Amino acid sequence: MNTMDDITAEFTTMEPVSPSATADYEDYPDYECDVGPVRSFRAQFQPPVFWLIALLGGAGNILVVWIYLNLRRRLKTMTDVYLLNLAVADLLFLVTLPLWAAEASGSWTFSSPLCRVTSALYKLNLFSSVLLLTCISWDRYVVIVQATKAQNSQVERRRCSKLVCVCVWLLALLLATPELIFSRTSQEGACRMVFPPHLGNKTKILVLSLQVSMGFCLPLVVMAFCYSVIVAKLLQTRSFQKHRALRVILAVVLAFTLSQLPYNTMLVMEAAQASNLTITACDDVKLFKTVEQVLQCVAYTHAMLNPFLYVFVGERFRRDVKQLLRVCHRRPGANHSQAFRSSTNKASVMSGSTNKASVMSDSETSQALSL
Incomplete structure (x- = not known):
């Protein structure tokens, strides 16, 4: 029978990265706990969900990119630039889901270099997409709350948006560096981060803390501030599109919070588990891992929902x-x-003639929120 020190030593050197195995079951040895039912649940539940997200999200995001680049060829606002980059980021993540589905069905049968690249793409999407959503929130705040300033600096803001996107991708790549360095195929046949023993628990906790803070907490604070001020501004505006705009804002905030908050809460609990093994009972371990797998899939639906929430809902x-x-x-x-x-072009002329009667604040507000 393994001692508690043996269990702790094993837990500190292994950090999962794959969407199908956020914490490997070998972290809880099978000496008294049969985790076979948890593995069976993962093999039956996650692969079809991953394929569904990949197919629906891939179709939606490809259509977004195609319309932006081939049909309209319009990147007239900062939000347009951010939405195009958001669709590309989601596609980078979605192309990896079939690989994670294959791993969830059994084990990682591909090479370690592919494991590194696939894991890095997952984190690259995670950070780039949430940072781009934060940029969209800030851009709408500037356009609606500071309408005069935004109107007078449209060209400069478009140039600035491209620079911001470059910075977002570079920052996301920097945050995904741990996956490029430590990801590999483990002896158990899983694609995961394997830390050297001298790095230990502190590195695992740092990685999880970075994901929670940069991938959820900080963006949520910025989005909450921007949209709360926007709502207050719209409530003071006499616009026939005000209530429609409020519904779009509510859908954006709720979708982000409901999809990301539960899973990030589980990541905080996982960091606590890595620190002092707060969960030791076999039934609790199995329940924790099962719930985490479900919430993981909920969190990954953001790549499928983004085209509908941020583009197709737009007028x-x-x-x-x-x-x-x-x-x-x-x-x-x-x-x-x-x-x-x-x-x-004909539709734009017609819509332009109907908007002449509205005041500038109303037209700016509707344009910013209609996408």
Whole structure:
């Protein structure tokens, strides 16, 4: 029978990274605890969920990128630039989900270098997407709350958005560096981070703390501040689109909080577990790991929901999709891109004539929130 010191020593050197195995079951040796049912649940539950997220999210994000680059070719605002980069970040994560689904079904059968790259792509998406969502929140805050300043600096702000995106990707790559260094295929056949013994528990806790703080807490604070001020501003604005804008904001904040808060709470508990093994009873261990697997899948749905929450709910992009479907239906053999742009230009002229009657604050607000 293993002693508690043996269990603690084993726990401190192994840090899971794969979406299908956030904490390997070998951290809790099978000396008195049969974790076979937990493994069976993972093998049955996670692969179909991962494939569903990959297929739906891939289709949505590919359509987003295609419309931005090939049809509208419009990156007129900072939010447009951020949304395009957000879709690319989600696609980078979604292409790794089939690999994690294969691992959840049995074990990691691919090479260690691929393990490093795949794990790094997962963290790269995690940090880049949440930082981009934070940038979108701040941009909407500037456009709506500081409308005059935003109107007078549109060109500079567009240039600045590209620089901000470069900084976001570089920061996300820096935060994903631990995966590139420590990820490998373990002896148990799992893709995970394996720390040298001299690094121990402090490195594991640091990695988890960094993920929770930079991947959830700090962005949530910024988003809560920006959207609370935006809501207060909209409540003072006489706009017929005010209530629609409030619904979009509420959907954005709730989707982010509900998908990320439960899983990040589990990560905090996992950091505490790494520190002093707060959970030792076999039934509690199995329950903890089962709940974590479910909340993990909920958190990963953000890559599937983003196109709908941040793009398809938007008025402009929804109009783009409708016009694209109309053009494809009417002209099956025609140049769809050219026909679409012609149709879009007509719609823009019509919408512009109807918006002339509204005051500047209302039009700026509706444009910022309609995407």
